[in-house]
Amino acid sequence: xxxxxxxxxxxxxxxxxxxxxxxxxxxxxxxxxxxxxxxxxxxxxxxxxxxxxxxxxxxxxxxxxxxxxxxxxxxxxxxxxxxxxxxxxxxxxxxxxxxxxxxxxxxxxxxxxxxxxxxxxxxxxxxxxxxxxxxxxxxxxxxxxxxxxxxxxxxxxxxxxxxxxxxxxxxxxxxxxxxxxxxxxxxxxxxxxxxxxxxxxxxxxxxxxxxxxxxxxxxxxxxxxxxxxxxxxxxxxxxxxxxxxxxxxxxxxxxxxxxxxxxxxxxxxxxxxxxxxxxxxxxxxxxxxxxxxxxxxxxxxxxxxxxxxxxxxxxxxxxxxxxxxxxxxxxxxxxxxxxxxxxxxxxxxxxxxxxxxxxxxxxxxxxxxxxxxxxxxxxxxxxxxxxxxxxxxxxxxxxxxxxxxxxxxxxxxxxxxxxxxxxxxxxxxxxxxxxxxxxxxxx
Amino acid sequence: xxxxxxxxxxxxxxxxxxxxxxxxxxxxxxxxxxxxxxxxxxxxxxxxxxxxxxxxxxxxxxxxxxxxxxxxxxxxxxxxxxxxxxxxxxxxxxxxxxxxxxxxxxxxxxxxxxxxxxxxxxxxxxxxxxxxxxxxxxxxxxxxxxxxxxxxxxxxxxxxxxxxxxxxxxxxxxxxxxxxxxxxxxxxxxxxxxxxxxxxxxxxxxxxxxxxxxxxxxxxxxxxxxxxxxxxxxxxxxxxxxxxxxxxxxxxxxxxxxxxxxxxxxxxxxxxxxxxxxxxxxxxxxxxxxxxxxxxxxxxxxxxxxxxxxxxxxxxxxxxxxxxxxxxxxxxxxxxxxxxxxxxxxxxxxxxxxxxxxxxxxxxxxxxxxxxxxxxxxxxxxxxxxxxxxxxxxxxxxxxxxxxxxxxxxxxxxxxxxxxxxxxxxxxxxxxxxxxxxxxxxxxxxxxxxxxxxxxxxxxxxxxx
Numbered sequence: 001x002x003x004x005x006x007x008x009x010x011x012x013x014x015x016x017x018x019x020x021x022x023x024x025x026x027x028x029x030x031x032x033x034x035x036x037x038x039x040x041x042x043x044x045x046x047x048x049x050x051x052x053x054x055x056x057x058x059x060x061x062x063x064x065x066x067x068x069x070x071x072x073x074x075x076x077x078x079x080x081x082x083x084x085x086x087x088x089x090x091x092x093x094x095x096x097x098x099x100x101x102x103x104x105x106x107x108x109x110x111x112x113x114x115x116x117x118x119x120x121x122x123x124x125x126x127x128x129x130x131x132x133x134x135x136x137x138x139x140x141x142x143x144x145x146x147x148x149x150x151x152x153x154x155x156x157x158x159x160x161x162x163x164x165x166x167x168x169x170x171x172x173x174x175x176x177x178x179x180x181x182x183x184x185x186x187x188x189x190x191x192x193x194x195x196x197x198x199x200x201x202x203x204x205x206x207x208x209x210x211x212x213x214x215x216x217x218x219x220x221x222x223x224x225x226x227x228x229x230x231x232x233x234x235x236x237x238x239x240x241x242x243x244x245x246x247x248x249x250x251x252x253x254x255x256x257x258x259x260x261x262x263x264x265x266x267x268x269x270x271x272x273x274x275x276x277x278x279x280x281x282x283x284x285x286x287x288x289x290x291x292x293x294x295x296x297x298x299x300x301x302x303x304x305x306x307x308x309x310x311x312x313x314x315x316x317x318x319x320x321x322x323x324x325x326x327x328x329x330x331x332x333x334x335x336x337x338x339x340x341x342x343x344x345x346x347x348x349x350x351x352x353x354x355x356x357x358x359x360x361x362x363x364x365x366x367x368x369x370x371x372x373x374x375x376x377x378x379x380x381x382x383x384x385x386x387x388x389x390x391x392x393x394x395x396x397x398x399x400x401x402x403x404x405x406x407x408x409x410x411x412x413x414x415x416x417x418x419x420x421x422x423x424x425x426x427x428x429x430x431x432x433x434x435x436x437x438x439x440x441x442x443x
Numbered sequence: 444x445x446x447x448x449x450x451x452x453x454x455x456x457x458x459x460x461x462x463x464x465x466x467x468x469x470x471x472x473x474x475x476x477x478x479x480x481x482x483x484x485x486x487x488x489x490x491x492x493x494x495x496x497x498x499x500x501x502x503x504x505x506x507x508x509x510x511x512x513x514x515x516x517x518x519x520x521x522x523x524x525x526x527x528x529x530x531x532x533x534x535x536x537x538x539x540x541x542x543x544x545x546x547x548x549x550x551x552x553x554x555x556x557x558x559x560x561x562x563x564x565x566x567x568x569x570x571x572x573x574x575x576x577x578x579x580x581x582x583x584x585x586x587x588x589x590x591x592x593x594x595x596x597x598x599x600x601x602x603x604x605x606x607x608x609x610x611x612x613x614x615x616x617x618x619x620x621x622x623x624x625x626x627x628x629x630x631x632x633x634x635x636x637x638x639x640x641x642x643x644x645x646x647x648x649x650x651x652x653x654x655x656x657x658x659x660x661x662x663x664x665x666x667x668x669x670x671x672x673x674x675x676x677x678x679x680x681x682x683x684x685x686x687x688x689x690x691x692x693x694x695x696x697x698x699x700x701x702x703x704x705x706x707x708x709x710x711x712x713x714x715x716x717x718x719x720x721x722x723x724x725x726x727x728x729x730x731x732x733x734x735x736x737x738x739x740x741x742x743x744x745x746x747x748x749x750x751x752x753x754x755x756x757x758x759x760x761x762x763x764x765x766x767x768x769x770x771x772x773x774x775x776x777x778x779x780x781x782x783x784x785x786x787x788x789x790x791x792x793x794x795x796x797x798x799x800x801x802x803x804x805x806x807x808x809x810x811x812x813x814x815x816x817x818x819x820x821x822x823x824x825x826x827x828x829x830x831x832x833x834x835x836x837x838x839x840x841x842x843x844x845x846x847x848x849x850x851x852x853x854x855x856x857x858x859x860x861x862x863x864x865x866x867x868x869x870x871x872x873x874x875x876x877x878x879x880x881x882x883x884x885x886x887x888x889x890x891x892x893x894x895x896x897x898x899x900x901x902x903x904x905x906x907x908x
Contacts, residue, residue: 154787156849156874166781181847183874 004053006075008068011040011047017069018042020062021220025075029057037075040068041220045351055079065219157184164189221315232378235294239414242371243426247389248404250436257330265331270386270406271309272333274361276439277432278384279305279326282359285425288382289358292416299381299416308357308377309337311344312364318344319377321357330439361386372409381413382425444577447556449475451777452570452583454562454723457484459754459766460589461546466774468553475581476555477562477572482546484591485755486763488539489610494630496535497613498637498794505640505673516833526641529616564724567747585749585777588737589770590723592716592755599685600625600693606686606710609634619643619709623693625683627654629793631713632666636796639673646676646705648683648695655793659805662856665836666795673796686710718756733758741784743773751776765789788852788871790864797837798860802867803852806842815845819877819901821893823857825908828888834858839893841877841901848877848902859890866894877901 011018018040025037031051038049055077062068155172157165161184165172168189175192177184195208218226250273258267282289282305291300305326308319320340325333343349360377361384368388376383387407393400408429412422432438451467453460456478464476481488504526513520550557558581560574570586572579594608602608607615612634620643624635627649639645647654647670654670654677655663670677680698687694692704718736731738731746736758743751751773754766768786775782790802809816820840823829829837837857843850853867870880880898885891892907899905 158873162785163782166783166785169781179874180876180878181844181849181874 002079003058004055004077004079005073006037006049006052006077007071008040008074009049010070011042015042015070017067018047019067019220019223020064020074021046023060023064025057025060027057027060031055031057031077041224042351045354046220046347049074051075051077053077053079065217065223155184156181161186161189168193221318225317228378229375232375236376236378237414238373238376238411239417239419239422240373240409240411241419241422241426242407242409243430244405244407245430246394246403246434247406250433251389251404253436261331266334266338268330268334269337270389271337271361271363272330273433273436273439274384274386274429275307275322275325275328275333275337276330277429278307278359278361280432280439281425281428282326284428285421287421288412288417288425290381290416291358291379292381292413293379294415302358304358306356306358308360308380309340310360310362310377311341313345313347315347318349318354319357319360320344320349320353321355323356359383364388371407374409374411376411376413381416382422383411384426384429385409385411444574444579446580446582447475447558448582449473449556450583451475451585451587451774452477452581453587453589454570455484455589455591455754456482456546456550456557457589457591457754457766458486458763459591459770460484460587461550461770462767463587463589463753463770463774464555465549465553466771467777468550468555470774470778470780472774472778474553474555475558475583476550477558477560477570477581479559479561481543482550482557483539483543484589484763485593487542487546489613491763492542493535493539493613494609494633494637495794496538497531498633500531500534501637501640502796504642526618528618528641532614532616535613562723564727567728567750570724585751587743587770587773587777588723588745588750588752588756589754589766590719590756591766592718592761594713595715595717597625597683597712597714600683600710600712602712604686605690605707606712609711609713612638612709612711615709619707621707621709622646623648623705623707623710625693625710625712626714627651627677627679628657628713628715629655629795631711632670632795633793634711634713635675636670636673639670639675640796644674646678646707648681648693648705649677649679650682652679654679655795655799658793658799658801658854659807661840662799662801662854665797665856666799669796669836683712716755716761718758720756742776742782743769743784760789760791762789762791786872787874788868790868792861792864794861797834797857800855800860800864800867801852802854802864803850803871804842805852805854806840809842809851814851816851817843817845817848817877817901819843819897819899819905821896821900821905821908823890823893825896826888826890826893828890828892829857831888832858834890839863839897841880841894841897843877843898843901850875850877850880850898853894853897855893857890857893863891863894866891 008018020038021041022039025031031037032054033051035051036048037051039046040049057075058078059076061072061074068074156177157172162172164186170189170192172184175184175188177188179185254268254270254273261267286301289302289305293300304324307322307325309322310317310319320343322333322336322340328336340349340353343353357377357380359380359382362374363386366388368386371387372385374383374385385408387409389404389406391402392405394403394405408426410422410426450473453464453474453476456476460476461482464474467474486492504524507521507524509515510519510521511523547557558572558574558579560572560579562570562572565571567586568582570581570583572581594610596602600606609630618641619638622635622638622643622645624631624645624647627647631647632654635645635647653660653663654667667677678695678697682696684694684696687704692706693710695703695705697703728747728750730750737745737752737756739745739752739757743753743757745752753769753773755761772782772784788803790800793799806816806818818840820838822838824835829835834857837855837860839855840853841850842852850870853870855863877898880895881902883895885895896905896907900908
């Protein structure tokens, strides 16, 4: 019997550390070669770590959320055969990898500690209980009365109780029954009504104080977002500019294009039009399409327009990038946005697809509200926020007309973009979107 | 003729339609009901009620026949009874007539306007009624379609001459010497048994492998046994082919694929019922269908706003009490109350001899839903009351979930068990567990004790067996 140490492999070019976001195994698990052991996250890409050997997990080297240096021991496995001394086995097994440098961050060095402890007692590796546990946070479950009903199970209640619930507009499926076999009684309905529609501890009537505090560890993508937002807001003095745009003509055009489109063409949303308008406006106002390296004091002004599209995914906010929008027509922009949005949502977006933007669009679609104060995607200098399209009465000089109106809420890095330039940029976009034929004029 | 405008128009005054109209009237809804025939529909005029009258008369006649010749174990002896079928039918018609006027009275009491004639949709809110005095236009905010069902006719054995439907059978004034029943479902057997008891020589031709194929064989076995005792010939796996050339026999193909002629004075065709989808202007409003029926949702709404459908025209089970419950619910909805179909079971009774009652799921159906079940079955042979009525045949069976003992279904077969349907339905609708039934005192001596004992049996401690 011997030990095999799996170290954090090199997960990406120039990456020195990665955050552990998920354990797929726990101590005592028997794993086969290629079984997925853990997931780590670098920058914005998540990498799965497979097992190179068959064996039993005897030690886990980090907790979820820890940042681990590339080359640090991550997992120890008990394997058949091999050297007696754990360190030897580890070294042989880790041969393909070079001896990695010392952990580079404080977090990572913390993660290193248990390794030393476990390594100092190689005689009884299985018995050395790891200080690091991969237990996921378990939120306190609200107490419910009676046995919980399986999904799709029919509620049990007398006709009178069912009628009462119907008339009170209550869904019996939400009410737990305290009677035999989970039968819902009149008293259960009384209790349900008394405590409102939310489940609360049984036996108490009326309003109760909720003193629960749930500790949610900010890990993975959420932590990346948190860090990024802090940097953006603390380092960039924002100026936000809101302007309203009459998109009636644009919406007509969009509807017509969608009606006449070929089956292989994507259904167009408003985004491709906005992207093309931005490309045109940037040609006149190139200083908003830039990366500001404030430490070096250099603004990298780009010729190509790489538009980040802020997208809500199940894991949180992600910003896939449509590269070279200046070289894409309206259909191409639409297709690329759809492809990237799908990739971001399904978690299959590559690191390349999630970086390299020079300006960003943020849109909440139907949830877009009247105005927003978008946070610039550091180190960019501008972000264009799309608000909800609403029909509003507009005065044309003689009468009010119903027009489809949409606000654009855009933020700029006021260190390098003056308010005047910002306004000119947005006014240009407004002109283009209000007379959409202009978007298509080759200049 | 002046147009009528109303809030609610009900088309068809069968059990679904008239209950809907009465309830709507009670709730103060301005209601009109249209009926081409007498109020009460199939149920009251040519179905449930008249058939039960005939069945009862047949039962009495058969009982007395058994007493003739001092053979009765009860020690009663009488002269051989005689039957005047015309008088029996007149008595039955009297009951039907009383109920017809009863329904009319109830509708009037509820301030429902009754229009006699055949209704036809012009559009979703307008109906034309052909009355004796001309065309009546009725405009309504809400329309309820309750057109019911009709006996299915076999194309190779059309009704007419010796070939009769259940409706005709209930109006026979002369007893057919030889009666062939095509279709061994509940209608055919109820009537076949009644005619056998009255003295006809009855043969039942069923295409399936056994009679009453919708029930499990355990439930139907006592009926099969009784058919034998009554001298009814049952030919299963046999197909009717048509009338013989002389018209005095039914040609069938037996289970052995042989052609056979069954001499018959009357041939009763009871091969099912079909929804009435023609003659009331369905083509004008083009409602969605579900198979051969109108498609409805859990509030009996059709695919057209403001048009509801209830009863047999909406699907299986085609039972009067389902239609009544739907009718009542729709009336409540039209009056602005929140209602939807949330019934747990629709009990069904088969008035054969012995009777069969079912409520909820059979053991097979429960297992098909992936349930672990417990079954408790108690025979009437161990029930005192059944013994005193010479009704020891049959049993009560309770099907419950194994984990929490919730009763999923109850079935019974036996003399007079139709009245147990109320207890069965109530138990399921209330969400009873086996312990609830076992813990309820059932009066002694009654057949209902068999229900309690079946629950006890499922719990593993029946007392009287």
